[in-house]
Amino acid sequence: xxxxIFTEPQQGATYDTLLTVxxxxxxxxxxxxxxxxxxxxxxxxxxxxxPTDAWITLAGLARETxxxxxxxxxxxxxxxxxxxxxxxxAQVDQMSGGRVELGIGAGWFEEEHTAYGIPFPQEKxxxxxxxxxxxxxxxxxxxxxxxxxxxTHYDLTxxxxxxxPAQRKVPVLIGGHGATRTPxxxxxxxxxxxxxxxxxxxxxxxxxxxxxxxxxxxxKGDDLxxxxxxxxxxxxxxxxxxxxxxxxxxxVDELKANGLAGTPAEVVDKIGRYxxxxxxxxxLQLLDLSDLDHLELISTQVxxxxx
Numbered sequence: 129x130x131x132x133i134f135t136e137p138q139q140g141a142t143y144d145t146l147l148t149v150x151x152x153x154x155x156x157x158x159x160x161x162x163x164x165x166x167x168x169x170x171x172x173x174x175x176x177x178x179p180t181d182a183w184i185t186l187a188g189l190a191r192e193t194x195x196x197x198x199x200x201x202x203x204x205x206x207x208x209x210x211x212x213x214x215x216x217x218a219q220v221d222q223m224s225g226g227r228v229e230l231g232i233g234a235g236w237f238e239e240e241h242t243a244y245g246i247p248f249p250q251e252k253x254x255x256x257x258x259x260x261x262x263x264x265x266x267x268x269x270x271x272x273x274x275x276x277x278x279x280t281h282y283d284l285t286x287x288x289x290x291x292x293p294a295q296r297k298v299p300v301l302i303g304g305h306g307a308t309r310t311p312x313x314x315x316x317x318x319x320x321x322x323x324x325x326x327x328x329x330x331x332x333x334x335x336x337x338x339x340x341x342x343x344x345x346x347x348k349g350d351d352l353x354x355x356x357x358x359x360x361x362x363x364x365x366x367x368x369x370x371x372x373x374x375x376x377x378x379x380v381d382e383l384k385a386n387g388l389a390g391t392p393a394e395v396v397d398k399i400g401r402y403x404x405x406x407x408x409x410x411x412l413q414l415l416d417l418s419d420l421d422h423l424e425l426i427s428t429q430v431x432x433x434x435x
Contacts, residue, residue, distance in 0.1 A: 129403055129434040130159050133423070134201055134357055134411035138166035138179050138240075143188060145417050146180065150189050152420050153196055156427035160197035161189065162231070162411060165204050168240035172377070183216045190224035199229035201322065201357060201411060202303060205255055206235035206246060210262035210282055218267065218293040226294035231301035231322065232259065253309055255281045260317045264300065267293060303357075305330070307337060315341030320353040322411070325386065331356055332405035355409035356402055359387035362395050362426055372422060376415040388412065392429035399434060 133153045137146055150161040165182040169175025186198045198220070203213070213232075221228040234252040235241075241248035249255060258279040269275040269289035277284040303322030304310040311334070314321045321338045323331045339349030361376070361383050363369035369390055373380045383389035388398055388410070399410060416422065 129399055129407075130409040131426070131431050131434065132160040132162055132197075132409060132411045133158050134162045134164075134413045135417060136164045136166070136413065136415060137185070137417075138164060138169050138175060139171075139173050139415065140169065140175050140177070141180065141417050142177060143180055143185060146185055147189065147192055149414070149417050149420070149423070150193055150196065150198075152423050154193050156423055157431065158196065158423075158427065160199065160229075161193070162199045162201050162229075165200050165202060165207065166237060166240055167207075167246075168237065168243050170237075183220060186228065187220045187223055190220050190227070193224075193227075195227075197227045197229055198224055199299075199301070200231045201301070201324070202231040202233035204235035204237075205232060205259045206241065206248060206252060210259040211266065211284060211287065213259070214263045214266040215291065217263070217298060218291045221293035221295055221298055222291065224294070228293070228295070229299040229301060229320075230263070231303065232256070232263075233302070233304065251281070257313060258282050260300070260302075260313065264317060265289075267298060301355075305334065307334075311337040311341040312345075314338045314352065315343075315345045315347065318352055320355055320409070322355045322357055323407075324357040325359070326356065327386075328401045328405045331402065331407060335406040353408050354406050355411060356407045357411040357413060359383060359389075360395070360412040360414060360422075360426065361387065361389040362392060362422065362430060363390075364425065364429070365391065372416065372419065375419070392425070392433070395426075395430050396433045399430075 153161045167179045182200050217230050234256040238248050258281050266289045275287040275289040299319040301320045302314040302318040335354045342349050361372050388395045
C-alpha cells in the first residue's frame with residue numbers, strides 16, 4: 129500500500145508551512161505530497177492568511193524537493209483554460225525533473241467562484257471532458273506537429289503543443305462518486321482513479337464500475353491505479369487520538385467511521401480492508417499542518433507495517 133500526504137491549504141496555510149510539510153513528507157519516506165486546488169476556506173475556520181495557488185505552490189516545491197511526487201486532488205477545470213493548464217503542468221513537471229501528477233475534476237464549490245470572480249458554468253462536466261481531451265492531446269502531439277481541437281466549449285487551431293513535460297506521460301487522476309459519467313471518463317483518460325471520502329463498500333463498487341468502463345474503452349481494468357482519499361487522525365493511544373481529533377474539530381467516533389482514525393494498529397487494520405476492496409494507494413488528508421509529530425508517528429508506526 130502506497131501512502132501519500134494530502135493537504136487542504138485553503139483552510140489556512142502559508143507557502144512556508146506547505147514547504148515544511150512537503151520536506152517532512154520526503155524525509156519521512158512517504159511517496160508523494162498532494163494538495164487541494166481551492167481558493168476559499170470551508171467550514172468554521174478563518175482560512176488565514178488566505179489561499180495559495182495550487183500550481184504556483186507545486187512549482188516552488190518542485191525546486192525544493194528531490195524525490196517525492198507532487199500533484200493535485202483535484203485541479204478544478206473551471207479555474208484554468210485547458211491550453212494554459214497543459215503549459216503550467218508541463219513546466220512544473222520540467223522543474224521537478226518529472227515528478228508531477230495531474231488530478232483534475234469538474235469543479236463544484238460555487239462560493240469560491242463567486243468570491244474571486246471566476247465563472248461557474250452550468251455545463252461543467254462537458255467542459256471537463258473537453259479539457260481532458262485537449263490537455264492529453266497537447267502532451268501527446270509529436271514535436272514539430274500541431275494540435276487542433278474543435279469542441280463545444282474550446283477551440284484550438286494549429287497549436288504547437290509546447291512545452292512537453294519531462295515525463296513521457298504525466299499521470300492523470302480522475303475521481304468521484306458518480307455512477308456513470310465519472311467511470312466513463314476515468315476509463316478513457318485516467319491513469320489513476322481516486323475515490324474520495326468513501327466507505328470500503330462504496331469504494332469497491334465504484335472501482336468495479338471504473339474497471340468495466342476501462343474495458344469498454346479498450347483498456348484493461350488493471351491499466352489504472354485505484355486509490356482512496358481519507359482524513360487521518362492517528363495517536364499512540366486513545367487520549368492522543370482524542371486530542372488530535374479535537375484540534376481539527378472532529379469527533380473520534382465519526383473519524384473512525386468515515387476516515388482513518390485510532391491507534392496505529394487500528395489504522396493499519398482499516399487500511400487492510402481498503403486494500404481488500406482493491407485500493408492500492410491512500411491519500412492521507414492531513415488537516416493540522418503544524419503537527420509534524422503526527423506525520424512521524426504515521427511514518428514509523430503505520431507506513432512501516434504496510435511496506
